[in-house]
Amino acid sequence: xxxxxGEVNQLGGVFVNGRPLPNAIRLRIVELAQLGIRPCDIxxxxxxxxxxxxxxxxxxxxxxxxxxxxxxGSKPRVTTPTVVKHIRTYKQRDPGIFAWEIRDRLLADGVCxxxxxxxxxxxxxxxxxKIGNLSQQSQYESGKQAPHPPPQAIVTLQPLILIxxxxxxxxPWHAHPSRTHGHAQDMAFLALCNRYSGDTVYxxxxxxxxxRADAPKGLPGFSLEEEEEEEEEEEEEEASLKVxxxxxxxxxxxxxxxxxxxxxxxxxxxxxxxAPSIPPYHPPTQVSPYMxxxxxxxxxxxxxxxxxxxxxxLSPHSCDIATPLAFKSMTAxxxxxxxxxxxxx
DNA sequence: ATCGTTACGGTTGAC
DNA sequence: TAGTCAACCGTAACG
Numbered sequence: 380x381x382x383x384x385g386e387v388n389q390l391g392g393v394f395v396n397g398r399p400l401p402n403a404i405r406l407r408i409v410e411l412a413q414l415g416i417r418p419c420d421i422x423x424x425x426x427x428x429x430x431x432x433x434x435x436x437x438x439x440x441x442x443x444x445x446x447x448x449x450x451x452g453s454k455p456r457v458t459t460p461t462v463v464k465h466i467r468t469y470k471q472r473d474p475g476i477f478a479w480e481i482r483d484r485l486l487a488d489g490v491c492x493x494x495x496x497x498x499x500x501x502x503x504x505x506x507x508x509k510i511g512n513l514s515q516q517s518q519y520e521s522g523k524q525a526p527h528p529p530p531q532a533i534v535t536l537q538p539l540i541l542i543x544x545x546x547x548x549x550x551p552w553h554a555h556p557s558r559t560h561g562h563a564q565d566m567a568f569l570a571l572c573n574r575y576s577g578d579t580v581y582x583x584x585x586x587x588x589x590x591r592a593d594a595p596k597g598l599p600g601f602s603l604e605e606e607e608e609e610e611e612e613e614e615e616e617e618a619s620l621k622v623x624x625x626x627x628x629x630x631x632x633x634x635x636x637x638x639x640x641x642x643x644x645x646x647x648x649x650x651x652x653x654a655p656s657i658p659p660y661h662p663p664t665q666v667s668p669y670m671x672x673x674x675x676x677x678x679x680x681x682x683x684x685x686x687x688x689x690x691x692x693l694s695p696h697s698c699d700i701a702t703p704l705a706f707k708s709m710t711a712x713x714x715x716x717x718x719x720x721x722x723x724x
Numbered sequence: 725a726t727c728g729t730t731a732c733g734g735t736t737g738a739c
Numbered sequence: 740t741a742g743t744c745a746a747c748c749g750t751a752a753c754g
Contacts, residue, residue: 386749386750388749388750388751389750389751394748394749394750395734395735395748395749396733396734396735396748396749396750397733397734397735397736397747397748397749398734398735398736398747398748398749399747399748399749400748400749417726417727418726418727419725419726419727427749427750428749428750428751429726429727429728430727430728430729430730430749430750430751430752431748431749431750432727433727433728433729434728434729434748434749437728447747447748448746448747448748449736449737449746449747450735450736450737450746450747450748451735451736451737451738451745451746451747452736452737452738452739452745452746452747453737453738453739453744453745453746
């Protein structure tokens with residue numbers, strides 16, 4: 380049950396703790412930034428904390444999305460029954476096959492792609508837990524594996540495929556490979572990059588980025604078991620993000636042809652003008668942001684609420700745009716196209 | 725003054 | 740069905 384009213388931040392803006400800002404405001408933030416308005420001025424105008432503005436703009440620059448991430452739920456697993464079945468088949472055909480060979484075959488046979496390919500350790504776990512007979516193979520494998528470097532050895536290098544142009548000095552990812560939401564954003568960025576080109580392989584010399592309480596886990600004495608779990612988690616994240624990105628990119632036009640002007644194919648948001656060039660912000664007097672939300676994030680933005688004190692029919696933050704936009708949310712539960720109408724500045 | 729980062733308290737949805 | 744977990748959110752504060 381959602382509360383009836385939001386809270387008011389230090390700038391006088393209304394927000395709902397734990398819930399994303401309405402798409403209209405997110406869009407407005409990006410629009411203003413593209414007009415050259417400084418983030419601090421955007422913050423003041425829209426009465427959104429500067430940290431939030433910063434975060435939304437950073438996300439937009441990295442992924443091209445103004446949408447919030449998927450909240451809640453679990454990551455889809457990469458070790459689907461189909462994958463397990465194929466692994467079992469490979470093992471039955473060649474009992475001496477190595478986990479890394481199975482991995483290669485899953486990829487070569489098109490059972491998996493690079494985004495949902497299980498790690499060697501995951502395959503090993505499947506062999507051990509669901510298929511059995513691995514212990515014998517492990518001994519065999521330990522002697523045989525030398526010529527082929529174990530892909531999942533305990534190193535901190537992760538292959539990333541990047542478009543060289545994207546590796547510009549201004550790329551937030553490049554400048555700060557470890558970010559608050561590092562891995563997810565890295566992968567989102569990676570997926571976006573992959574779409575448009577490339578096969579230039581770089582390596583990121585960090586495992587992943589932790590936030591908050593995640594951080595101390597197993598570090599620095601990272602055990603093999605933890606490493607395996609980390610790897611599996613990361614690959615599952617990759618699989619999840621691939622789905623997310625494909626959904627969103629399809630909503631954005633999909634072909635990729637619309638993303639060629641800038642390094643990441645998106646308008647950059649990095650030049651500023653002064654604030655007075657934009658009209659003043661009129662905060663809503665109706666402090667009920669929830670009315671703009673439906674059960675999911677899909678249906679907010681327009682509606683009878685969020686009306687400014689003036690009583691105009693504009694959206695509450697006066698952030699309407701001239702052209703109706705269609706947003707497609709990043710999760711399956713939000714996969715409808717949502718028209719967003721808005722009026723001028 | 726500005727802005728990146730992060731602790732915090734909160735929501736959400738799959739399991 | 741309720742609880743747990745891990746994702747996400749925006750704010751506030753710090754540097």
